[in-house]
Amino acid sequence: MRIERRYTKPGHSPYADIAFRTGIVDMPAAYSQAAADTLAQKFMLKDGVPARLKKVEEAGVPAFLWRSAPDAEALAALPERDRTTGERSAKQVFDRLAGAWTYGAWKAGLFDSEGDAQAFYDEQRYALASGTDAPDPRWLDAGLSWAYGIEAAPAERVVEKIVERVTVVRERERMPDRRKGYTQKAVVGGHKLYLRTGEYDDGRIGEIFIDMHKEGAALRSLLNNFAIAVSLGLQYGVPLDEYVDAFTYTRFEPSGPVTGNDSIKYATSILDYVFRELGVSYLNRTDLAHVDAAEGSFDALGKGADEGKASEDAAARLVSKGLTRSRPEKLRLMNGAAAQGDGPRVTALAAVRASGIGAVAGATALKAEPQERGQAAAEPGVLVLSEAAADRHNKAKTRDYENTACPACANYTLTSTGKGLVCETCGSAMDAS
Numbered sequence: 467m468r469i470e471r472r473y474t475k476p477g478h479s480p481y482a483d484i485a486f487r488t489g490i491v492d493m494p495a496a497y498s499q500a501a502a503d504t505l506a507q508k509f510m511l512k513d514g515v516p517a518r519l520k521k522v523e524e525a526g527v528p529a530f531l532w533r534s535a536p537d538a539e540a541l542a543a544l545p546e547r548d549r550t551t552g553e554r555s556a557k558q559v560f561d562r563l564a565g566a567w568t569y570g571a572w573k574a575g576l577f578d579s580e581g582d583a584q585a586f587y588d589e590q591r592y593a594l595a596s597g598t599d600a601p602d603p604r605w606l607d608a609g610l611s612w613a614y615g616i617e618a619a620p621a622e623r624v625v626e627k628i629v630e631r632v633t634v635v636r637e638r639e640r641m642p643d644r645r646k647g648y649t650q651k652a653v654v655g656g657h658k659l660y661l662r663t664g665e666y667d668d669g670r671i672g673e674i675f676i677d678m679h680k681e682g683a684a685l686r687s688l689l690n691n692f693a694i695a696v697s698l699g700l701q702y703g704v705p706l707d708e709y710v711d712a713f714t715y716t717r718f719e720p721s722g723p724v725t726g727n728d729s730i731k732y733a734t735s736i737l738d739y740v741f742r743e744l745g746v747s748y749l750n751r752t753d754l755a756h757v758d759a760a761e762g763s764f765d766a767l768g769k770g771a772d773e774g775k776a777s778e779d780a781a782a783r784l785v786s787k788g789l790t791r792s793r794p795e796k797l798r799l800m801n802g803a804a805a806q807g808d809g810p811r812v813t814a815l816a817a818v819r820a821s822g823i824g825a826v827a828g829a830t831a832l833k834a835e836p837q838e839r840g841q842a843a844a845e846p847g848v849l850v851l852s853e854a855a856a857d858r859h860n861k862a863k864t865r866d867y868e869n870t871a872c873p874a875c876a877n878y879t880l881t882s883t884g885k886g887l888v889c890e891t892c893g894s895a896m897d898a899s
């Protein structure tokens with residue numbers, strides 16, 4: 467093809483009529499600041515350009531289109547730190563871009579003559595320098611091999627990654643119609659507060675209610691709706707400890723000393739108190755409770771001989787009469803004992819949790835009152851067994867124990883002596899008759 471010159475003249479530099487701004491890098495004066503920044507930051511090589519180059523002769527190619535390559539001998543004579551440099555002028559970028567395009571077109575046989583190739587080379591350089599915008603970013607590495615004999619750094623491969631997010635929404639686990647829980651009354655910084663909980667059959671908390679005494683309608687409504695939001699979260703599977711970690715140590719009024727709660731003595735806010743109480747009661751977070759000075763002092767007194775013994779009305783105090791439909795008076799509280807033998811030690815508390823009945827006091831369990839003294843209850847009235855009665859009965863027979871339960875601890879560990887029966891578990895003695 468034939469190329470007609472419009473802006474350049476043969477034998478003259480295409481940059482002769484174009485003004486350049488000199489500085490750290492030379493830029494065309496017509497370039498905007500944004501265009502100059504783009505050319506300097508994206509196109510110009512900061513380093514890696516060989517400081518000494520030589521032309522590589524190629525048959526059939528005009529001399530001005532010969533490729534350049536590093537001059538190994540000349541570079542060896544330079545200190546190592548001076549062997550590479552960078553592009554310091556926009557003219558270097560324009561020369562390598564236009565030169566690479568012209569060289570490729572010549573190799574493809576597109577020009578009618580060498581003069582057409584020279585005209586194309588000059589016109590392209592003039593067009594790049596006289597414009598007001600930087601070259602297309604797709605040409606960033608064009609001409610590096612032709613102008614400097616170096617390979618362009620491998621372009622970062624951008625791979626479109628499609629991420630499918632699968633969200634599993636847990637269905638709401640609704641509370642049973644008849645459910646247990648507890649009510650805790652306390653005074654936080656002079657403000658009376660009632661905290662009520664609702665539990666599933668297995669003892670997990672599923673709802674809370676927060677009521678404050680003589681507070682404004684706005685605060686009561688906010689607390690009620692906050693309690694509903696927390697309850698819904700619990701029923702949809704949000705762990706209680708997430709709420710505890712989020713709302714403990716929050717600080718706002720009302721706050722101050724707490725009365726009416728045997729574990730928590732100070733709260734920095736209503737929410738701090740509520741979730742401290744829930745953490746202590748349901749998560750065994752003793753780190754959230756405060757030490758009672760009266761119980762922790764060196765002269766604290768216990769309960770004497772009655773300490774650890776269950777009172778006759780302990781079951782009625784721990785179990786709701788309405789929940790059990792007036793059955794608490796038929797129950798008595800028994801001290802739990804570990805299973806004997808080589809098998810795993812089963813505590814009364816573990817038995818209670820396994821049974822789904824949440825009435826415990828320390829290591830105690832609720833049992834139905836036996837029909838006759840010395841006999842374990844076997845009818846459906848049994849609420850909790852610290853261990854399977856049949857298993858203990860079989861162990862008793864293999865170890866020469868009496869075939870009856872101890873009336874004090876309900877274990878089958880009674881042995882016969884000359885004066886009567888003695889329980890090896892709790893040490894209780896009874897008449898053989």
